[in-house]
Amino acid sequence: MVHDRRSPQPRLTDVAEIAGVSMKTVSNVINGYAHVSERTRTRVLAAIEEVGYRPNLSARNLARGRSGVIALVVPRLEMPYFAALAGRVVERAEARGWFVLIHESGGDLAAEREALEGRFPQRIDGLIVSAQHLAPADLAARTDRTPLVLLGEQTFGSVAHHVAIDNTEAARAAVGHLVHLGRRRIALVGATPGPRQQGYIEALESAGLPVLPELMVPITANSGEEGERAARALLDLGAATPDGIFAVTDWVALGAMRALHLRGLHVPDDVAVVGFDDIPYARAVTPSLTTISPDRSALAEAALRMLEAQIAADGGPVPPVDERVPFTLVVRESTAGIHP
Amino acid sequence: MVHDRRSPQPRLTDVAEIAGVSMKTVSNVINGYAHVSERTRTRVLAAIEEVGYRPNLSARNLARGRSGVIALVVPRLEMPYFAALAGRVVERAEARGWFVLIHESGGDLAAEREALEGRFPQRIDGLIVSAQHLAPADLAARTDRTPLVLLGEQTFGSVAHHVAIDNTEAARAAVGHLVHLGRRRIALVGATPGPRQQGYIEALESAGLPVLPELMVPITANSGEEGERAARALLDLGAATPDGIFAVTDWVALGAMRALHLRGLHVPDDVAVVGFDDIPYARAVTPSLTTISPDRSALAEAALRMLEAQIAADGGPVPPVDERVPFTLVVRESTAGIHP
DNA sequence: CTGAAAGCGCTTACAG
DNA sequence: CTGAAAGCGCTTACAG
Numbered sequence A, B: 001m002v003h004d005r006r007s008p009q010p011r012l013t014d015v016a017e018i019a020g021v022s023m024k025t026v027s028n029v030i031n032g033y034a035h036v037s038e039r040t041r042t043r044v045l046a047a048i049e050e051v052g053y054r055p056n057l058s059a060r061n062l063a064r065g066r067s068g069v070i071a072l073v074v075p076r077l078e079m080p081y082f083a084a085l086a087g088r089v090v091e092r093a094e095a096r097g098w099f100v101l102i103h104e105s106g107g108d109l110a111a112e113r114e115a116l117e118g119r120f121p122q123r124i125d126g127l128i129v130s131a132q133h134l135a136p137a138d139l140a141a142r143t144d145r146t147p148l149v150l151l152g153e154q155t156f157g158s159v160a161h162h163v164a165i166d167n168t169e170a171a172r173a174a175v176g177h178l179v180h181l182g183r184r185r186i187a188l189v190g191a192t193p194g195p196r197q198q199g200y201i202e203a204l205e206s207a208g209l210p211v212l213p214e215l216m217v218p219i220t221a222n223s224g225e226e227g228e229r230a231a232r233a234l235l236d237l238g239a240a241t242p243d244g245i246f247a248v249t250d251w252v253a254l255g256a257m258r259a260l261h262l263r264g265l266h267v268p269d270d271v272a273v274v275g276f277d278d279i280p281y282a283r284a285v286t287p288s289l290t291t292i293s294p295d296r297s298a299l300a301e302a303a304l305r306m307l308e309a310q311i312a313a314d315g316g317p318v319p320p321v322d323e324r325v326p327f328t329l330v331v332r333e334s335t336a337g338i339h340p
Numbered sequence C, D: 001c002t003g004a005a006a007g008c009g010c011t012t013a014c015a016g
Helices: A012-019 A023-029 A040-053 A057-063 A082-096 A109-116 A135-139 A167-178 A196-208 A224-235 A248-261 A296-313 B012-019 B023-031 B039-050 B057-064 B078-092 B109-117 B136-140 B169-178 B195-206 B225-236 B250-261 B297-311
Strands: A071-074 A099-106 A126-130 A149-150 A162-165 A185-191 A244-247 A270-278 A290-294 A322-327 A327-330 B069-074 B099-104 B126-130 B149-151 B162-165 B188-190 B244-247 B274-278 B290-294 B322-325 B326-329
Touching: A012 A023, A012 A040, A012 B162, A023 A040, A057 A082, A071 A109, A071 A135, A071 B039, A082 A099, A082 A126, A082 A248, A082 A296, A082 B078, A082 B099, A099 B099, A109 A135, A109 A167, A126 A296, A126 B322, A135 A162, A149 A296, A162 A296, A167 A185, A167 A270, A167 A290, A167 B244, A185 A196, A185 A224, A185 A248, A196 B326, A224 A244, A224 A248, A244 A248, A248 A270, B012 B023, B012 B039, B012 B057, B023 B039, B023 B322, B069 B078, B069 B109, B069 B250, B069 B297, B078 B126, B078 B250, B078 B297, B109 B136, B126 B297, B149 B297, B162 B169, B162 B297, B169 B188, B169 B195, B169 B274, B169 B290, B188 B195, B188 B225, B188 B250, B225 B244, B225 B250, B244 B250, B244 B297, B297 B322
Parallel strands: A071 A099, A071 A126, A126 A149, A149 A162, A162 A322, A185 A244, A244 A270, A270 A290, B069 B099, B069 B126, B126 B149, B149 B162, B162 B322, B188 B244, B244 B274, B274 B290
Antiparallel strands: A290 A327, B290 B326
16 A cells, blocks of 8 residues: 555445445446436435545546547647637536547648557547548548547548538638628639538539639648738739638638738728638637637537447447538628728 | 457556566566566567557556546636647646646636635646636645646745746846837736736836836736727827837737727837737737747646656645746747738 | 565446 | 445555
8 A cells, every 4th residue: 555645535435335325326326327216316416425526537447448538639739720629629528527638640641540540658438530631541441440530621421420510511601701792703712622612612603603713722731821822822813813712711811811911902891801710819810800610519529429429339330420510600800891 | 347349458467478577577667667677678568569558547547546637727728828838738748647637717716716626527636727816825725735736927935836937037028129129118018016017117127218107008808809908098198109019918919919900000110019928829910929938848847747746745745846947039020020 | 576466446247 | 226246457565
């Protein structure tokens, strides 16, 4: 025995003794199992309250053969979108008595693939990957059996569990908003085949506007620098500059706004800008940024619920589901104008 | 026994068997204890590698009488400074095999006090609190014995372990930079008695500039809104508006820059602005923000080291230390000007 | 230096 | 429905 000067924590047996029942009954009450009479339940809960009992998760997990830890893989925690998302995942995990091991992939495909194989310093019960580059083929090639849920724009059909907002619909809403404001030359900053580009195209078409390749600018990363570079390229089109920009992330939008500012263009009078993600900066910047706000709590909750189902199945088959959560279009100054 | 379809994880005994030694020896190797011959060590490590052994932390913590979990209390994870800090704490904790339970206080004094008493859903081995409002008296009144390290501007003398940058020196560096640029009417946005205000005053005095009460504007929260309101109040001073602003946080500085922008003032030509924290937005905003950048990795590492020492003392006396970590002044466009 | 054994605090068949 | 007991995988005095 280690000499321990801390006052000992109450144990399950202490609670059982006080309540005058067996450990099993206390365990049943705590875990919500079985048929415990209301009277017994009340007595047990009173005893728990009395001694301030909190289960020892190490012991519980050891007995259950789990670690109580799930891993969350994001490109980088300092990217505001992922910080906010991680906050919600941690919150929803806590409600389940789980801990979250946050792992940064650096937005690197190789690192994302590695994470899929579950080489973590700790044993984990489940894995949530916010993937930037993973393709269905990577999932099909997966050998590790750890329960997995994918997050992100890319969909994975029936190969893997996935949760996201409807990115096409969200992009349509963003571009539709610009159309509604009377913008006619709407650029896409961050063009890449996928749901958001699809939504951009659909919104233009349903408004009867032409889809112009020169207004669809690819970027090599979702960075401010790339957003700035792409916007500068758009401005160099000469007379035919855009009057609206839909950027695939807020961070890219901030870079684009910088380019506009440096060229002496006014947002939104000259060019209206819409971003995507609703990072905290979106409302702090001047002009504040109109953007798509995914319901991050719903995203986190759905991911954890899907993980929970797989863990409960204990390796048994769980048909992959692809779930959608809500989003909203938040209109701010970058499209509505500044009204101090 | 639960029916488990997952392939079983290798255990310590498996490693011992393969290496042809006792569990004790394997344990010694893993934990770096005692006198193990180099030859044995190599054989054990080879066996660990061979089966891909990773210790079961639940079992280890149960045996050691610890939870392996530390709590980190921050006002709000969506505040970029704390997101970045949390990232580093998680990283340094991981290196020690610890998990971090992140808890949000909402920047509320009552919630900070409660956290001090250790009412967490899990048992925790230690506690890091990034305090906004806690005073030494709150620490003196503490009854809970959980190892604790405080973070933040406020110092706690010999009442509690604390780690921070030298806030006075940092503020002096920030204001000194503005003085060096030739600014003579330098305002403090976020005036409140404490190290940063102290540094502001010292920098002015050592430059032979007057300390003017009307240029020291208090705010009720470190928010963009408050920064904007305070800056607006400064501008309403009329002819005698400031030519430099030192804001107590970046977020406040962003709000101040917004007020300047809306009044048609140019940063830095009309008013140079320096912030504090170096949040990711500081480099994304236009103009990018000159700011004090604390060494967050050093901050996290020091806090964990101090926690480790207390945990190792196992309730025994550990004289509180107040540690300083480095910071740098990062000069960007809000003082140096825009040079695209 | 090594090995056998007890113990950490839970969960869960199992027998009553 | 309840109780006694085994077992989860480690660590650590203890005896050799």
